[in-house]
Amino acid sequence: MNCIIAQSGGPTSVINSSLSGVITCAIDQGFERIFGSLNGIEGILNDNIVEIDKDKFISSNAQIRLMNRPSSILGSCRYKLPDSIEDKIYDKIFRKLKELEITSFIYIGGNDSMDTVMKLNRYMKAHDITGINVCGVPKTIDNDLCVMDHSPGFGSASKFVNNTIINIRNDIDIYDLNSVTIVEIMGRNAGWICASSLLANKNSKVVDLIYLSEIEKSKEDILKEVKEAFKYNKNLLIAVSEGFQDKDKFFINNNDQVYDKGFNHPIIAGVAQNMSDYIHRKLNVKTRAIELSIIQRTSNIISKTDSNEAFNLGYQALRLSIDNTDIIPILKRKDSTKYEVEYSYVNSSDVANKEKLIPKSWLQDMNTLQENMIEYALPIIQGEFDDIYENGMLSFINLCDFIKVNN
Amino acid sequence: MNCIIAQSGGPTSVINSSLSGVITCAIDQGFERIFGSLNGIEGILNDNIVEIDKDKFISSNAQIRLMNRPSSILGSCRYKLPDSIEDKIYDKIFRKLKELEITSFIYIGGNDSMDTVMKLNRYMKAHDITGINVCGVPKTIDNDLCVMDHSPGFGSASKFVNNTIINIRNDIDIYDLNSVTIVEIMGRNAGWICASSLLANKNSKVVDLIYLSEIEKSKEDILKEVKEAFKYNKNLLIAVSEGFQDKDKFFINNNDQVYDKGFNHPIIAGVAQNMSDYIHRKLNVKTRAIELSIIQRTSNIISKTDSNEAFNLGYQALRLSIDNTDIIPILKRKDSTKYEVEYSYVNSSDVANKEKLIPKSWLQDMNTLQENMIEYALPIIQGEFDDIYENGMLSFINLCDFIKVNN
Numbered sequence: 001m002n003c004i005i006a007q008s009g010g011p012t013s014v015i016n017s018s019l020s021g022v023i024t025c026a027i028d029q030g031f032e033r034i035f036g037s038l039n040g041i042e043g044i045l046n047d048n049i050v051e052i053d054k055d056k057f058i059s060s061n062a063q064i065r066l067m068n069r070p071s072s073i074l075g076s077c078r079y080k081l082p083d084s085i086e087d088k089i090y091d092k093i094f095r096k097l098k099e100l101e102i103t104s105f106i107y108i109g110g111n112d113s114m115d116t117v118m119k120l121n122r123y124m125k126a127h128d129i130t131g132i133n134v135c136g137v138p139k140t141i142d143n144d145l146c147v148m149d150h151s152p153g154f155g156s157a158s159k160f161v162n163n164t165i166i167n168i169r170n171d172i173d174i175y176d177l178n179s180v181t182i183v184e185i186m187g188r189n190a191g192w193i194c195a196s197s198l199l200a201n202k203n204s205k206v207v208d209l210i211y212l213s214e215i216e217k218s219k220e221d222i223l224k225e226v227k228e229a230f231k232y233n234k235n236l237l238i239a240v241s242e243g244f245q246d247k248d249k250f251f252i253n254n255n256d257q258v259y260d261k262g263f264n265h266p267i268i269a270g271v272a273q274n275m276s277d278y279i280h281r282k283l284n285v286k287t288r289a290i291e292l293s294i295i296q297r298t299s300n301i302i303s304k305t306d307s308n309e310a311f312n313l314g315y316q317a318l319r320l321s322i323d324n325t326d327i328i329p330i331l332k333r334k335d336s337t338k339y340e341v342e343y344s345y346v347n348s349s350d351v352a353n354k355e356k357l358i359p360k361s362w363l364q365d366m367n368t369l370q371e372n373m374i375e376y377a378l379p380i381i382q383g384e385f386d387d388i389y390e391n392g393m394l395s396f397i398n399l400c401d402f403i404k405v406n407n
Numbered sequence: 408m409n410c411i412i413a414q415s416g417g418p419t420s421v422i423n424s425s426l427s428g429v430i431t432c433a434i435d436q437g438f439e440r441i442f443g444s445l446n447g448i449e450g451i452l453n454d455n456i457v458e459i460d461k462d463k464f465i466s467s468n469a470q471i472r473l474m475n476r477p478s479s480i481l482g483s484c485r486y487k488l489p490d491s492i493e494d495k496i497y498d499k500i501f502r503k504l505k506e507l508e509i510t511s512f513i514y515i516g517g518n519d520s521m522d523t524v525m526k527l528n529r530y531m532k533a534h535d536i537t538g539i540n541v542c543g544v545p546k547t548i549d550n551d552l553c554v555m556d557h558s559p560g561f562g563s564a565s566k567f568v569n570n571t572i573i574n575i576r577n578d579i580d581i582y583d584l585n586s587v588t589i590v591e592i593m594g595r596n597a598g599w600i601c602a603s604s605l606l607a608n609k610n611s612k613v614v615d616l617i618y619l620s621e622i623e624k625s626k627e628d629i630l631k632e633v634k635e636a637f638k639y640n641k642n643l644l645i646a647v648s649e650g651f652q653d654k655d656k657f658f659i660n661n662n663d664q665v666y667d668k669g670f671n672h673p674i675i676a677g678v679a680q681n682m683s684d685y686i687h688r689k690l691n692v693k694t695r696a697i698e699l700s701i702i703q704r705t706s707n708i709i710s711k712t713d714s715n716e717a718f719n720l721g722y723q724a725l726r727l728s729i730d731n732t733d734i735i736p737i738l739k740r741k742d743s744t745k746y747e748v749e750y751s752y753v754n755s756s757d758v759a760n761k762e763k764l765i766p767k768s769w770l771q772d773m774n775t776l777q778e779n780m781i782e783y784a785l786p787i788i789q790g791e792f793d794d795i796y797e798n799g800m801l802s803f804i805n806l807c808d809f810i811k812v813n814n
Contacts, residue, residue, distance in 0.1 A: 007581075011577075011578055011581055038583075039581075039582070039583045042583060069577075070574060070577055070578075071574075071577035071578045071580075071581060072581045075580070075581045075582070075583065076581040076582060077582065077583065078582070159799055159800075162799070162800050163707070163800060163801045164702060166800060166801050166803075167477060167478070167702060167705045167706055167707060167801070168701065168702065168705070170418075170476075170477055170478035170705050170803070171418055171477075171478045171701045171704065171705040172701075173478075173482070174414075174418055174446075174478060174479045174482045174483040175446070175482070175483060175484065175485070176445075176446045176449060176482065176484065199798075199799075199800065200800060202798065202800075203797075203798075203800075288700070288701070290698075290700045290701065290702070291697075291698065291700075293695070293697045293698075294575065294578045294579075294695070294697065295571060295574060295575065295697070297578065298574050298575070298577050298578040299574055300570070300574060303799065378798060378799065381799035381800070382798070382799045383799070384794070384796055384799075387791075389791055390610075391606075391609065391610075391785060391788075391789070392566055392569070392606075392710065392785065392788035392789045392790070392791075393566075393569050393570060393573060393606065393607060393609075393610075393788070394570045394573050394574070396573075396577070
C-alpha cells in the first residue's frame with residue numbers, strides 16, 4: 001500500500017495537524033511509501049511530488065511539530081477539476097497515481113476541495129477503476145462545511161480573533177473620547193468566525209455591536225445602533241463579517257480584483273473601512289477600521305482542541321480509505337454535559353460545494369447569539385501549545401525536515 | 408513622600424512594565440501613598456485619580472502581571488499643555504498635586520509627553536515651586552526618541568511584527584503563482600519598526616523588499632524593483648512604513664481624518680493599499696495589502712528584554728525623582744560583545760518634540776540595512792513570557808486588582 005496526500009484551498013492554522021494524522025496513520029497501518037503532492041492536485045499534474053521519510057518524520061518530532069505549524073506545508077491550489085469526466089486531465093491524474101502504485105489518495109480541504117474528491121470518485125466509478133481509494137479530510141476556518149458539528153480550523157481562527165480583539169479592546173479603551181473601532185473578520189458568506197468574537201464578552205464587554213453576513217441591515221439602522229451603544233460605552237468595538245452587506249450595498253467595494261481564480265468566489269474586503277468612513281462622516285467621532293486579513297488563518301495562536309481534532313480526522317481518513325472510497329470523516333458532538341466529540345463519516349457529495357450558515361434561531365438578537373455561540377464555540381478554542389522561539393522569533397518545522405531529499 | 412504616576416500618548420506592549428517599575432520603587436523607597444492619574448494629565452485636571460493599594464499590588468502579583476499586560480492600564484491622553492506658562496491650567500495642576508501632597512510626579516510617555524514634563528518643570532522654575540519633582544519615563548514603539556540607544560516598547564512591537572510576518576510568509580507561499588503582499592508597519596516618520604522586519608530574514612528570506620519613511624523612491628522605481636524581485640521569488644513580501652511616500656505622493660491618501668488632535672500629527676495609513684492597487688494594475692498579479700494597525704502596539708507577543716528594560720526605567724525614574732526634577736532615565740548600550748545596557752539620564756528637553764530616524768549610512772541598500780538592524784535590534788526582541796489563558800482566552804490583570812476601591 002502506498003498513499004499520497006495533498007492540501008488544497010485556503011490554509012488554516014491546523015491543516016498540518018491533519019497531515020500529521022494521515023502520515024501517523026500511514027506509519028501505523030504499514031503503508032510502504034507515503035507521498036505528498038505539492039500545491040494540491042497540481043503536484044500530481046505537474047509531477048511535483050515529495051516522499052515522506054518515515055525515519056526523519058519520527059526523529060524530527062514532526063508528528064507534534066506539524067500540529068503547531070500554521071498554513072499548508074505541502075502548499076495549496078485553487079484548481080477546479082473540469083465537470084466533464086471525459087476530460088483528459090483525469091486520465092493524466094490516474095496514470096500518475098498508478099505509476100506511484102497509490103492505493104489511498106487523501107485530499108485535505110474545504111467545500112471546494114471536496115468537489116475534487118467527488119469528481120475523482122465519479123471518474124473512477126465511470127471507468128471502473130479499482131485499487132485506488134480517494135477520500136477527503138475537511139478543513140476551513142469559515143466553519144461553513146455541512147453535516148459536521150464544526151469544521152477543523154475554525155476553533156483556531158476563532159481563538160486568534162478573540163484574543164486579538166481582547167488586545168484591541170485594551171488599546172481602544174485608553175482614550176477618554178468617543179470612538180468606533182470596526183474589526184473585519186473572515187468567513188465569506190458565513191458569519192461563524194465573526195459571531196464567535198462574542199466569546200470574548202464572556203468575562204467583560206469587549207464587542208459592542210456585531211454585523212454578520214447572515215443579517216441584512218440598512219446603514220441607517222447601523223447608525224442608530226451605534227448612537228444607542230454610545231449611551232453605554234465611549235469606545236465602541238464593532239465586529240463585522242467580511243461578507244456583511246448593508247441593504248443598499250453601500251459598504252461594498254467595487255474594484256477590478258474581486259474574483260478568485262478557480263472557484264470564482266468573490267474576494268471580499270473593505271466593508272470595515274467603508275463603514276468606518278460612513279460613521280465618521282455621520283457622527284464626527286474618531287473611527288478606525290482593522291482588517292484582520294490572512295493573519296487569522298495562519299496564526300500561531302492555535303486551539304489545541306482544534307489541532308487534536310484535525311489530527312484525528314486526518315488519521316481517520318486514511319484508515320477509512322483502506323476499505324472505502326469517497327469518504328469524508330466528520331466530527332459529531334456527543335450529547336453530554338462535558339464537551340466530547342465522536343468521529344463519523346459522510347460522502348464527499350454531502351460536503352462538496354455546499355455551505356452551512358448560522359441558524360436563523362440564533363440570530364434574533366445579540367444576547368441570543370452570544371449565548372448560543374458560547375455554548376457552541378467556547379469548547380473548541382480550548383488549550384494552547386508552547387510556541388518554540390529561536391532568537392526571539394517563531395521557529396517552525398520545515399518540509400525538508402521530514403521528506404526524502406533525493407526522491 | 409507621595410507620588411503620582413500617569414501614562415500618556417500611544418500605548419506600547421510594555422508601558423505597564425514601567426508603571427510596575429515605578430510602583431515597585433515607590434514601595435521599596437517607602438513612599439507613603441502612590442496615586443495613579445487616569446488618562447494622563449487629564450486625570451489630574453478632572454480629578455480622576457486612583458490610589459494603588461500596596462498590599463493588593465503585592466498579593467495580586469501585579470509587579471509581574473503588569474509586565475505582560477499590553478496597553479496603558481491607567482489610560483492615556485493626547486493632551487498638549489499650553490505653551491504659555493501663565494495659563495491657569497498649570498495652577499490647577501499644581502493645586503491638585505499639592506492637595507495630594509505629591510513629592511514625585513512620574514509621566515510615562517513619548518516625545519510629546521516629554522513636552523508635558525518639560526512644561527511642568529518650566530512652570531515650577533518660573534514660580535519657584537519646590538518640594539515636587541516631575542520626571543518622565545520614555546516609551547514609544549516608534550523608536551524615534553533621541554539620546555537613548557532604543558526606546559522601550561520598540562522591541563516588543565518589532566517582535567510582534569517579525570513573528571506576524573513569519574506567519575504571513577507561511578501563508579503566501581502556498582500558492583504556485585506570482586503574488587505581492589504588502590505589509591504596512593507603524594512608526595510615523597521613522598522606519599525603525601519596518602526596518603526591524605528584516606530580522607526575520609536571518610534564517611530564511613521572508614521580506615523581499617522594504618520601503619521606509621526615510622527613503623524617497625518613485626513608483627516607477629518600485630515597479631522596477633518588484634519586477635526584478637520576481638526573478639528570484641514567486642510570492643513577494645514587501646514591508647512598507649506607514650510614513651513612506653513615493654516621490655509623486657501617489658500612494659498617500661487624502662481624506663478628511665488625517666490629523667490627530669492635541670499634537671497635530673498626521674494620521675497616516677493607506678500606503679500599502681494604494682501600492683497594492685498600483686502594482687496589481689501595472690503587473691496584473693495577485694496583490695494584497697495588510698495593515699498591521701494597532702495590534703502591533705498592544706500585542707501579547709512581548710519581548711521580555713524590552714519589558715525588563717521598561718520596568719527598570721520606571722524604577723530609575725522614581726528613584727531619581729527623589730532628589731531631581733526634569734529628569735528622563737535612558738538606556739545606553741555597553742560596548743561589549745554580549746548585549747548589555749546601562750542606565751543613564753537626560754533632561755526632558757533632550758527628548759521632547761524631537762525624533763530620531765534611521766542613520767543614513769544604514770540605508771545604502773537592503774543588505775547593509777539588514778546587517779545593521781540584526782546587530783542593533785535582534786538583542787532587543789529576546790525572551791518570552793508565558794501567557795495566561797483562561798477559557799482559551801488571554802487573561803490580564805485589571806486595574807481594580809491593585810487599587811483601593813473606595814479612594
